[in-house]
Amino acid sequence: MDFPAKVSRTMSDSQETRAILERFVDEACLSLFGAYGVDLKRVAVDHAPRHDVLYCGIVGLTGQNIRATCILAATEEPISQSSPIPSSARDWVAELSNQLIGRIKNKLVAYGAEAYVSMPVVLRGEHLAPIPQQRIRPFAYGTAGGGVFLWVEFETSPDFVLGMPTDGAVMSEGEALLF
Amino acid sequence: MKRVLVVDDSPTVRQQVGTVLRDAGFDVVEASDGAEGTSKVAADPDIGMVILDVNMPRVNGLEMLETIKQDSRNAALPVVMLTSEGQLSLIERAKRAGAKGWIVKPFKAELLLAAVRKLMATSA
Numbered sequence: 001m002d003f004p005a006k007v008s009r010t011m012s013d014s015q016e017t018r019a020i021l022e023r024f025v026d027e028a029c030l031s032l033f034g035a036y037g038v039d040l041k042r043v044a045v046d047h048a049p050r051h052d053v054l055y056c057g058i059v060g061l062t063g064q065n066i067r068a069t070c071i072l073a074a075t076e077e078p079i080s081q082s083s084p085i086p087s088s089a090r091d092w093v094a095e096l097s098n099q100l101i102g103r104i105k106n107k108l109v110a111y112g113a114e115a116y117v118s119m120p121v122v123l124r125g126e127h128l129a130p131i132p133q134q135r136i137r138p139f140a141y142g143t144a145g146g147g148v149f150l151w152v153e154f155e156t157s158p159d160f161v162l163g164m165p166t167d168g169a170v171m172s173e174g175e176a177l178l179f
Numbered sequence: 180m181k182r183v184l185v186v187d188d189s190p191t192v193r194q195q196v197g198t199v200l201r202d203a204g205f206d207v208v209e210a211s212d213g214a215e216g217t218s219k220v221a222a223d224p225d226i227g228m229v230i231l232d233v234n235m236p237r238v239n240g241l242e243m244l245e246t247i248k249q250d251s252r253n254a255a256l257p258v259v260m261l262t263s264e265g266q267l268s269l270i271e272r273a274k275r276a277g278a279k280g281w282i283v284k285p286f287k288a289e290l291l292l293a294a295v296r297k298l299m300a301t302s303a
């Protein structure tokens with residue numbers, strides 16, 4: 001990976017840190033859906049497929065000097081296509097949101113950050129869009145027959161630091177370990 | 180054959196894990212959080228292994244693990260954590276509490292089955 005070894009400025013005055021966090025989010029979303037057989041293509045928000053009904057999973061992350069709220073919104077197609085078995089969209093969106101924030105958390109932990117995740121909340125509605133505190137644009141992805149949108153709003157204190165990436169600080173997704 | 184208790188707040192994950200285990204010949208029972216899981220372990224002596232999520236409402240998986248392992252009757256009961264968490268400090272906590280394994284979601288069916296078979300054989 002080509003992340004900088006140490007980023008010690010605050011997010012508010014560090015585009016570099018913001019870029020790293022956004023990269024974590026993008027990689028987490030692409031790899032999550034990829035693991036469940038759905039190939040997401042990043043698209044410009046303005047060119048994202050328009051869909052009225054979205055399923056949204058909302059989940060939070062807190063840690064020392066960092067907080068984040070993650071909103072995963074998707075049309076029915078990528079939800080059903082990614083589900084390993086036929087299941088309710090409500091349940092699977094919650095599980096996807098949980099696994100997505102888990103991937104983001106694991107990336108932060110690998111860089112020395114401490115984080116805890118909350119339980120997901122699920123919404124279903126038409127023309128849903130968050131009103132974030134900061135000016136953030138969603139990550140938008142196109143899929144065969146649907147769309148995925150992702151808003152992640154990070155808040156960091158001036159003391160937030162991403163440290164040296166540490167090999168072995170986290171187990172990777174899909175790994176199994178017996179003691 | 181002894182039972183495997185699958186504890187996860189996601190019905191989809193419970194069904195997915197249950198299908199893998201039932202297809203391999205295991206008897207599977209389910210619980211949707213750590214409180215229900217703790218009750219089932221206490222009430223069903225035929226439960227021979229637990230597959231346990233971490234982030235769940237009411238009682239989370241690590242709390243359930245620590246609770247059931249306080250009962251000496253469950254000392255040899257194998258518990259494998261199945262979770263989206265991969266943080267080593269959590270894994271160490273589970274290990275100290277008596278867990279026998281940790282799998283990060285999404286799980287590979289063959290790895291899950293291998294773990295269950297090995298630990299069920301060891302504890303039999």
